[in-house]
Amino acid sequence: MIKGRNVIGLSGLVVSLVCFVLGLTLPVLSSHTSLLGFTLRSESIYLTDTIQYFFQEGDWFMALLIGITTVLFPVLKYAVLFNGTLHLIPVRDSVQKVFSQLDKWSMIEVFILALIIMGIKSNSGFVSITMESGAYFLAVSVISRMITSFYVSDEHTYVRVK
Numbered sequence: 401m402i403k404g405r406n407v408i409g410l411s412g413l414v415v416s417l418v419c420f421v422l423g424l425t426l427p428v429l430s431s432h433t434s435l436l437g438f439t440l441r442s443e444s445i446y447l448t449d450t451i452q453y454f455f456q457e458g459d460w461f462m463a464l465l466i467g468i469t470t471v472l473f474p475v476l477k478y479a480v481l482f483n484g485t486l487h488l489i490p491v492r493d494s495v496q497k498v499f500s501q502l503d504k505w506s507m508i509e510v511f512i513l514a515l516i517i518m519g520i521k522s523n524s525g526f527v528s529i530t531m532e533s534g535a536y537f538l539a540v541s542v543i544s545r546m547i548t549s550f551y552v553s554d555e556h557t558y559v560r561v562k
Contacts, residue, residue: 426533
């Protein structure tokens with residue numbers, strides 16, 4: 401049976417996971433090409449599009465870096481956090497520490513870097529790029545996962561005053 405701290409941790413993980421899925425399935429950017437105030441072309445850009453873009457441009461390193469840190473690491477971190485909250489499979493402390501360190505580097509830095517690079521490569525006087533709901537869902541997913549991760553970790557202790 402799940403009680404107290406685990407209910408809060410599990411709730412936070414579910415919220416984070418739902419936001420993560422929405423962030424992957426909704427557009428993160430929109431690109432509008434216009435001339436003299438008339439929109440010539442409008443395009444929604446998804447996170448998977450940024451990975452695909454770098455592959456097509458021949459920048460395999462950047463595509464793999466973005467794919468691993470924005471998709472693979474978070475999925476593994478969710479698995480470890482759900483396991484830690486529900487106590488399904490015993491996991492060694494060293495594995496928990498590795499995933500805790502990976503979580504610090506997953507998603508936000510590389511995601512922002514990808515958006516900046518993509519914006520610089522495709523930005524001109526005729527093109528405007530705006531953030532869309534997927535980017536916000538990904539940000540909420542990362543923040544809520546980090547808070548929940550801290551909350552459910554074994555290192556988090558309360559100081560008791562007598």
